[in-house]
Amino acid sequence: MCDNCTNIIGTQEQFDALNAVIAKHKGTRGALIPVLHEAQEVYGYLPMEVQREIAEQLEIPLAEVYGVVSFYAQFSINPKGKYRVNVCMGTACYVKGSNDILDEFKQALGIDVGDCTEDGLFSLDACRCIGACGLAPVVTVNDEVFGKLEAEDVEGIVEKFKALEAEA
Amino acid sequence: MIKSTADIAKIRKAKHEDLMIRLDKDAKGTPEGGRMHLMVCAGTGCTSSKSLKIIEDLEARVQKAGLADEVKIVKTGCFGLCAQGPIVMVYPDQTMYTLVTPEDVDEIFESHVVGGVPVARLIAGADDAKAIEEKTDGTDFFGKQMRVALRNCGAIDPECIDEYLARDGYLALEKCITEMEPEDVIDLMKASQLRGRGGAGFPTGVKWGFAASQQQEEKYVCCNADEGDPGAFMDRSVLEGDPHSIIEAMAIAGYAIGASQGYIYVRAEYPIAVQRLSMAIEQAYKYGLLGSDILGKGFKFDLELRLGAGAFVCGEETALMTSVEGKRGEPRPRPPFPAVKGLFGQPTILNNVETYANVPVIILKAAEWFNSIGTEKAKGTKVFAVGGKIRNTGLVEIPMGTTLREIVYEIGGGIPKGKHFKAAQTGGPSGGCIPASEMDTPIDYDNLIALGSMMGSGGLIVMDEDTCMVDLAKFFLEFTVDESCGKCPPCRIGTKRMLEIVTRITEGKGTLEDLDKLEILAKNIKNAALCGLGQTAPNPVLSTMKYFRDEYIAHVVDKKCPAGVCKSMVRFVIFDDTCKRCGICKKNCPTGAITGDREHPFVIDQDKCIKCGVCMEKCPFKSILKNA
Ligand SMILES: Cc1cc2nc3c(=O)[nH]c(=O)nc-3n(C[C@H](O)[C@H](O)[C@H](O)COP(=O)(O)O)c2cc1C
Ligand code: SF4
Ligand code: SF4
Ligand code: SF4
Ligand code: FES
Ligand code: FES
Numbered sequence: 001m002c003d004n005c006t007n008i009i010g011t012q013e014q015f016d017a018l019n020a021v022i023a024k025h026k027g028t029r030g031a032l033i034p035v036l037h038e039a040q041e042v043y044g045y046l047p048m049e050v051q052r053e054i055a056e057q058l059e060i061p062l063a064e065v066y067g068v069v070s071f072y073a074q075f076s077i078n079p080k081g082k083y084r085v086n087v088c089m090g091t092a093c094y095v096k097g098s099n100d101i102l103d104e105f106k107q108a109l110g111i112d113v114g115d116c117t118e119d120g121l122f123s124l125d126a127c128r129c130i131g132a133c134g135l136a137p138v139v140t141v142n143d144e145v146f147g148k149l150e151a152e153d154v155e156g157i158v159e160k161f162k163a164l165e166a167e168a
Numbered sequence: 169m170i171k172s173t174a175d176i177a178k179i180r181k182a183k184h185e186d187l188m189i190r191l192d193k194d195a196k197g198t199p200e201g202g203r204m205h206l207m208v209c210a211g212t213g214c215t216s217s218k219s220l221k222i223i224e225d226l227e228a229r230v231q232k233a234g235l236a237d238e239v240k241i242v243k244t245g246c247f248g249l250c251a252q253g254p255i256v257m258v259y260p261d262q263t264m265y266t267l268v269t270p271e272d273v274d275e276i277f278e279s280h281v282v283g284g285v286p287v288a289r290l291i292a293g294a295d296d297a298k299a300i301e302e303k304t305d306g307t308d309f310f311g312k313q314m315r316v317a318l319r320n321c322g323a324i325d326p327e328c329i330d331e332y333l334a335r336d337g338y339l340a341l342e343k344c345i346t347e348m349e350p351e352d353v354i355d356l357m358k359a360s361q362l363r364g365r366g367g368a369g370f371p372t373g374v375k376w377g378f379a380a381s382q383q384q385e386e387k388y389v390c391c392n393a394d395e396g397d398p399g400a401f402m403d404r405s406v407l408e409g410d411p412h413s414i415i416e417a418m419a420i421a422g423y424a425i426g427a428s429q430g431y432i433y434v435r436a437e438y439p440i441a442v443q444r445l446s447m448a449i450e451q452a453y454k455y456g457l458l459g460s461d462i463l464g465k466g467f468k469f470d471l472e473l474r475l476g477a478g479a480f481v482c483g484e485e486t487a488l489m490t491s492v493e494g495k496r497g498e499p500r501p502r503p504p505f506p507a508v509k510g511l512f513g514q515p516t517i518l519n520n521v522e523t524y525a526n527v528p529v530i531i532l533k534a535a536e537w538f539n540s541i542g543t544e545k546a547k548g549t550k551v552f553a554v555g556g557k558i559r560n561t562g563l564v565e566i567p568m569g570t571t572l573r574e575i576v577y578e579i580g581g582g583i584p585k586g587k588h589f590k591a592a593q594t595g596g597p598s599g600g601c602i603p604a605s606e607m608d609t610p611i612d613y614d615n616l617i618a619l620g621s622m623m624g625s626g627g628l629i630v631m632d633e634d635t636c637m638v639d640l641a642k643f644f645l646e647f648t649v650d651e652s653c654g655k656c657p658p659c660r661i662g663t664k665r666m667l668e669i670v671t672r673i674t675e676g677k678g679t680l681e682d683l684d685k686l687e688i689l690a691k692n693i694k695n696a697a698l699c700g701l702g703q704t705a706p707n708p709v710l711s712t713m714k715y716f717r718d719e720y721i722a723h724v725v726d727k728k729c730p731a732g733v734c735k736s737m738v739r740f741v742i743f744d745d746t747c748k749r750c751g752i753c754k755k756n757c758p759t760g761a762i763t764g765d766r767e768h769p770f771v772i773d774q775d776k777c778i779k780c781g782v783c784m785e786k787c788p789f790k791s792i793l794k795n796a
Contacts, residue, residue: 029512030474030494037436037475064495071496071653072477074436091399091596091629092555094643128478130437131395131404133555134213134250134562143439145216148251 009049010042017042018050022057031058032068036075045076073128081116081123083161085109088138090129097151098137102126104154105139121165122158171456173342173463176333183334189260190323197260202240204281207257209322210243211408212401212440213250218270222254225273230281239281245409245444246401247322248563252292257322265290312579314541316549317365317402317525318565321409326444329451332412338457340528341416344423345465353424354380357527359535361547366392366483366520367598367624368700369546369613372527375517378507379425382515387427389418390492390511390518393434393441394476396483397596398647400627402551403521405563407434407441410525411448415471417524419458420531422469425517429470433488436475445473480597480651484699485518486510487653498653499699520625522551542568546612556593556629559584569610572602576630587632591715595624597644597651598704600711601637620711622704636733637716638723642670644708652701659702662693666709674734678724683713732794735779740792742783744769747791753783 008015021038025031035054040046046069055062069075087093087102106112109122116123132138135147139157146157171179186201197203208214208223226241247255252266256276263286265276272290279285315321324331332338344353358373379387391414395403407414418430434442449471452458460468474492481487482497489511491497510516526548530538542548546568552575555561559581566575572592576582583589591601600621602609609615613623631640645667654660666689672678690706697703713720722728729737742753742762747770754762754770761777764770772783772792784792 030492032494033477033491034475037477067496068494072479074476074478089398091397091593091627091643092553092561093399095399095556095629095631095635128396128437128480129398129400131212131401131441132216132250133399133401133553134253135216136399136555136561138216145212147213147216 007049009047009053014042018053019057022054026058032060032065033072036065036069040075045079047077079116079120081121082165083122083141085122085124086127086130086140087125088128088130088132088136088140089126090133090136092129092133093137096136100151101137101139101149101154104151105158108154108158122161171463173346176338176342176455176457176463179330180333180336180339183330187324187331187334193260193262195260197238199237202238203260204239205242205259206239206276206281207242207244207259207322209245209247209253209255210440211246211250211253212404212438213246214253214255215440217253219254219268221270222256222268222273225270226277229273229277233277233282235281242325243327244324245321245326246405246563248318248405248565249292249560250563251561255322256290258286261286264292266292312570312574313565314549314567315565316529316541317406317522317551318409318563319529320413321405324410326409326411327447329412329448329455332410336532337412337528338416340531341419341423341457342463343531344420345462345467350380350424350426353420353531356531356535357424360530360538361535362523362526362530362538363546363613364520365522365526365550365625367595367622369623372519372523375507375519376421376424378505379427379515379517382508384515386429386512386514387425388511388514388516389421389425389427389430390488390516391418391430391432391524392483392485392488392518392520393432393438394483394488395435395438395521395625396480397598397625397627399555399629400553400596400625402553402563402626404438404441405551406521406525407438408444411441411444412452413528414445414521414524415448415452415458417527418471419462419469420527421517421519421524423467425515427515427517428468429472431472431474431492431511433474433476433482433492436477442473442475449473479653480647481653481699481701484701487699488518489516496653498655499701501698522626543610543612545614550611550623550626552594552626552628554580554628554630557583557587557632557635558630566611568612571608571610573607575611575628576607580630583630583632587634590631590633590635591637593621593629593631593640593708594627595622595704595707596627597647598622598700598707599624599627600707601631601640601715603715620707620714622707634731634733636674636729636731637712637719638670638674638729639731639733641709641712642667642674645670645705648701648705652705656696656698656702658693658696659698659705662689662697663702663705665689666693666706670709673720673723674729675736676723676727676734678720680721680724683717683720683724686713728795738779738795739774740772740777740779740781740784740794742770742772743791743793746789748789750788752786752788753792756782756786758782 025035051065055065113126137149139146186198188195189197230239254268256265256268275287279287354377362372363369479497482491484499487497487499506516539547549565549567551565564579591603593601616623649663649667652659669682690710693706722730732738759776761773
């Protein structure tokens with residue numbers, strides 16, 4: 001570890017988890033991508049400080065770490081919403097009208113693809129096929145999958161998560 | 169801990185008895201295995217439609233009734249019928265229930281499990297009483313199929329290595345390392361004429377032979393489980409439903425080429441597949457079927473998982489290997505081919521999931537058996553993920569040489585809503601479409617290429633007259649522009665230019681000259697791009713232009729989109745003759761584009777209209793027409 005790493009990134013818990021992730025993979029060949037995956041799981045995204053920490057500990061130039069992060073669509077340098085809406089834009093879903101579903105979400109949430117609502121609750125992304133093509137068109141919200149959707153169903157989905165939030 | 173071949177044989181035999189009721193309707197079951205198995209699909213599709221809750225509830229009912237010894241609830245992999253999911257298959261009766269909901273659990277339990285009477289209304293294809301009688305032994309969907317790669321999907325619990333063993337699992341590996349020399353394995357693979365199922369169709373045995381002939385100490389075996397073709401999920405189904413078959417095949421490949429390390433590169437978008445694979449690898453180590461001394465025969469093979477991170481180009485072989493090394497997944501020129509210089513600079517073979525899934529069967533059943541299936545130049549079966557505008561969407565495994573007509577009408581049940589077949593798209597962003605006039609062409613690698621499409625990994629999307637072919641070409645171009653790694657200009661810039669032109673056409677601003685430009689660009693990109701992504705990127709445009717040129721012309725010359733998809737060319741018009749002036753459309757229009765009242769005809773102001781189609785949908789008298 002570097003000498004002046006007294007700065008904790010995120011909460012102590014997150015920072016410990018990050019260090020554990022790095023320690024687990026350090027020394028194996030091709031460790032960077034698995035580390036980034038798990039670090040993103042810890043923080044929800046990959047802020048610059050996290051990338052810097054990973055670069056230092058794995059002894060890889062920061063530019064290379066950033067190069068990898070920016071290359072792969074799954075790595076995000078921006079925070080996502082608490083509820084991450086992903087509309088599948090794979091062929092099967094597209095042919096069954098996922099475009100309309102995406103438009104409907106844009107309207108319902110008032111944001112564009114790649115953005116996050118101001119309250120940090122929802123983010124909206126178009127994603128690649130998740131392999132549930134039999135249920136096309138498909139939308140995921142975090143780990144929950146909604147299939148065989150019609151544009152009319154969108155509002156209900158948004159409401160469902162808003163209600164969940166109101167309860168909490 | 170390490171099991172010998174004798175230990176494994178014992179487990180295999182005992183478990184085989186337990187599973188007999190799944191093969192034989194009259195089997196009585198065993199004390200260990202119970203008398204009845206309810207196989208519930210826990211694949212991506214069915215878990216999305218709440219199958220885990222069904223499993224939980226069924227288990228609770230069985231426990232409560234004290235039937236846990238007699239009746240087993242088994243989590244299984246994808247049946248390929250995801251659109252009809254959740255699926256529950258009951259053995260020994262061989263009753264298949266579709267579209268099961270947690271609310272159906274009580275009835276299934278009481279009527280079928282306890283009372284022995286199947287729940288008629290849930291049986292596959294049970295539209296009416298006659299259909300029930302005819303279809304209890306499986307639907308037409310399965311009738312024409314031949315399950316080789318998918319042999320265990322839906323038939324075993326993928327999280328239980330013993331069940332895989334019971335289906336002759338790891339017997340092929342045992343046979344290879346105890347009875348065969350590595351050269352024999354390669355000769356057998358060559359003789360089988362198995363060709364890669366990942367897209368290009370390269371002969372697997374030949375590939376293995378190249379790698380085997382390299383003298384280096386260190387070699388690698390990789391599995392391409394990146395399944396990038398959007399709309400295809402064959403590999404997902406195998407990974408989720410039969411992960412051990414891939415592990416076994418990779419170990420066999422390791423033995424054949426002299427490698428002791430393997431990597432499975434799997435998409436991170438497939439969490440269930442990742443979890444099942446990890447579990448299966450762990451179990452295989454425990455049984456001594458992976459590790460430093462496999463089955464006590466001195467053969468060493470280790471296996472690791474690597475997750476992709478959402479880059480389509482990483483499905484390309486050199487990019488995949490660069491990604492496993494932890495770098496940006498950019499392709500590099502070939503030669504040197506990976507069989508000579510691949511992962512970490514060492515000889516490496518890479519095969520697709522479905523390719524591997526065929527290997528153990530070929531070893532056990534011999535090359536001649538495999539040879540007897542398929543066409544002259546393409547042996548065996550192919551799994552297709554059939555989707556889009558078709559009644560039975562799902563996975564179908566058919567002998568090579570089956571026609572598109574058989575897939576669409578006999579297995580797929582035809583096109584829903586009384587619409588007509590227009591074309592099928594195969595090969596994803598690298599492929600093209602097959603028009604209705606070519607429906608009787610036997611499907612294999614070479615025939616599809618001759619049609620201007622390609623086999624690809626097996627996505628098959630059916631389209632009806634509501635699909636605009638120009639829009640479809642645009643969809644795939646957007647995909648490739650998005651996924652181009654940017655390393656070489658023909659692909660990075662060329663596909664972007666193509667997309668600009670196609671976009672222009674869909675906006676009604678195209679010219680006839682644009683069509684020529686597209687063709688020239690396409691040719692140049694195909695010739696100059698570095699990797700397969702760029703080389704095949706123009707295919708969707710070329711093939712739609714070849715078969716549906718009239719649609720391009722309609723967009724360019726008449727400024728019309730015949731399918732009514734391209735929004736800027738669509739017009740909604742109220743047909744005054746049948747309009748009852750009820751005002752419903754006006755109330756529903758989000759932009760206030762509609763005017764009219766009892767006295768004045770209803771009309772749409774085309775400048776205000778955003779073409780959302782709501783008015784047409786809401787008009788109770790069907791008086792609003794599109795494109796009139
Ligand atoms: C852009 C691109 C994407 C590809 N994606 C995949 C894929 O997702 N899965 C796959 O098995 N092969 C894919 N391939 C083909 C692989 O490069 C390689 O040919 C294949 O994995 C070899 O295995 P096989 O011989 O068993 O088919 C892709 C090729 C290209 C050019
Ligand atoms: S053809 Fe496209 S994807 Fe392939 S190397 Fe060139 S830019 Fe990258
Ligand atoms: S299509 Fe939409 S915007 Fe246009 S008139 Fe109908 S309801 Fe209004
Ligand atoms: S909804 Fe139909 S019938 Fe009623 S006013 Fe509109 S066009 Fe006429
Ligand atoms: S295309 Fe949407 S899940 Fe496959
Ligand atoms: S996931 Fe259940 S049938 Fe495909």
